[in-house]
Amino acid sequence: MQGLLGARRGGGVSLLLVLLLHLQLGSSTCPCHDPSLCKPISGNRDFEVFVFDVGETTWKFYDWSKITTVAAFGKYDPELMCYAHSKGARVVFKGDISVKKIVSPAARAAWIGQQVKLAKKRYMDGLNIDFEQEVNKSSAEYNALTDLVKETTEAFHKEIPGSQVTFDIGWFPECIETRCYNYSGIADSCDFVFVMSYDEPSQVWSNCTLRGNAPYPQTIAGYDNYLLMGIHPKKLVMGVPWYGYDYTCRHLSKDNVCSFAKNPLQGAQCSYTGGNQVPYSIIMKQARNSSSGILWDKVQKVPYLEYKDSHNASHQVWFDNPRSISLKAAYVKEHGLRGIGMWNGNCLDYSGDSLAQEQTKAMWEVLKPK
Template sequence: MKLLLPLLGCLALSLSLTEGVMVCYYGSWAVYRQGDGKFDIEDIDPNICTHLIFGFAGLGYDNKIRVLDPWNELCDNYGKCGYDRFNALKKKNTNLVTILAVGGWNEGSAKYSKMAASAATRKIFVDSSVELLKEHGFDGLDMDWEYPTQRGGAPEDKENFILLLKDLKEALHANGMMLTAAVSAGKLTIDPAYDVPGMAQQLDMVNLMAYDLHGAWDTYTHHQSGLYAHPDDTGDNLYLNQDFAVRYWIEKGMPASKITQGVPLYGRCWTLKNGDNTGYYAPAPQPGMAGPYTRTPGFLGYNEICEGILDGWTVVNDPAMHEPYVYSLEHNRIWCSYDDQDSVKTKANYAKEHGLAGMMVWSIETDDFKGKCGRTFNLIKTMVETFTGSEITPGPTPSPTTPDPDATTTKPVTKPPTPPPTDKCKAPGINADPGNCHHYYLCSQNTEGGYDAVVEECAPGTLFNANAYICDWDHVVCAIPGMCPNDCP
């Protein structure tokens, strides 16, 4: 096994998967999905990932780390204690490493740029992050600033990002915690945003987001996470593949042993212009129809795609590529590029051959966790078994005689009835504003029998998707009939 954390003492990765790492992001808003798509913390199998990353925390305007969904993530005000329940998964596998991700696409970049610009504001962020991590029992922080110098950032972000990582590393390592970062796979982002040698000095691990390389923002079909370029690729499209991204990060100065290769557990989807061309580069000016669980045009979870395949969708393995695509002319001419068991096996072999630390997925809740198309979490398990060369076995659990440090003799709190709906809050948690999609409300139950509502702004270029409970691309949200009539053309 590669020793990723030589400075972290007790966190030197005594992992159940002894030949590599399997990093699994968890999109916490999946708890709001409907039917068989709903996925809560207890649906996570703690024995199939070495690192679980909770997505996401955010950044407040006071430069402190901020809990983005207090009702779901904290215990305050009769909340659901998501952070604590997430970290309690370590009781089922004591080798599990839990990390809190801060940032993400929906958070934007501008406020991170401002925070990183001075030592004083960086210290506020670092101190508040360490405090939050320690309070809830996380083992580290994943810095997911998307992206320095981009999306309202400043040219000096490239240098300031390194200063921020340096401050974080010192504080986290002093507390026995690790520092990771989610990074772009796109050359046009990597070049202006990242001082790669500087990042290599500060980060324990880099999670390479080698997906979303194509999507409905293109007007033609393509694979969103192709391992290699398509024969017809020209120009910048020659850079939009995993092999280029991995080699480029290594060439720029990131040790292969610190890189995890990201694989999507979802597909990017289009609506074919007509049924005459169903291959790569087929004209497709609109996103594909939304799925029953993720409910976002242009996006289907692998669990939704495999259900479509069971319903008769056509699967194609183009000999020019290593990944499948699926289409159905009967279902609104949908076309999706995605990864299946064979393609994730190919990618895991690639990562192993290139000396990478292991694999990473976004995100665990869209694998086939119900096992409708085979064994549960088959894509994750396939990657682990391919990379390690051995079958997954459960990690160690605490001895029954070991006292539970979280045991308490206090009586459980009796939760009062859910308050009646108000104009802002229909229920605890995330609530849409029907009249304004540029923001949403975070609603928490108070001790007076009502709601406290906080307005949360969506980042520039995004609108609130009331079906998916996230801020999403504005063009995606505006493709949903009837949504955001005041904010869409």
């Protein structure tokens, strides 16, 4: 092939590569200017940085020196695929199936076939299974879900060599929001699992007072339990939030305790779902005009801030920043986890503002512990 490339340059070689890729993958014409960029990414990096992207064009400003995988949850963007491949990063897409269908082997096979076909057509590198549906341990769906993950992984690995299949799991392996999965079986059945260690206080069983979206002690307890289950560290990628929650306080005490309205969820008297989800970029703008500045909770090891709105109502905003994420990234390194990632890459400020550039750079840099 080297001799052929040396002898023939220009459109003829490009056309030949396109035809070869078309025959190999059974998909549409390669959309990249360099047809070799449509080849699947193979091999693994020593450390995984898994980035969820929800669309638009902010991906052009990501720190691509760190990214290993982009999970594209927005509209299909061939330009993103081509660019990621040029940087040696995989691009996978979201996969979801109704819990009612997974008990049928035929329905599972049909769904898997559709996902593989779509991956080939779009020159993608695999699938991120974002299931997040209720499953009871005593149900037929419990084992069927593990079968689905195993069969999907086997099909992708066979049809697209070097492809990657991952599965998103909750922050703690104890039926969070009635998601009772065979976590160890699922982890064994795919390349790795992405642990969604955020939105942790979805159910509040004590009094309705605010705390962090992903408090350090609670987050680490989840990983300790996954490891105690026997899941290999290299099967776990830690998820961190690049967003926070803004809550209106019914009462804000002098010692910064914010009480909020009851919002029952699945038996619990309070739920943090009543807050407004806010990207890190907006929170940093709020911090500039905050009455409190950025505060630090010593127990939860997370930051928060306070402000008053135009109606003079008190608000608290709880979030993660480089300081809190660095503690979690240190755990990743210390325990030899597969890597780290975030929901989602679009949450930072990629404008030309000098302060925003510093804040954005710090969030990317903290992902890889030194």
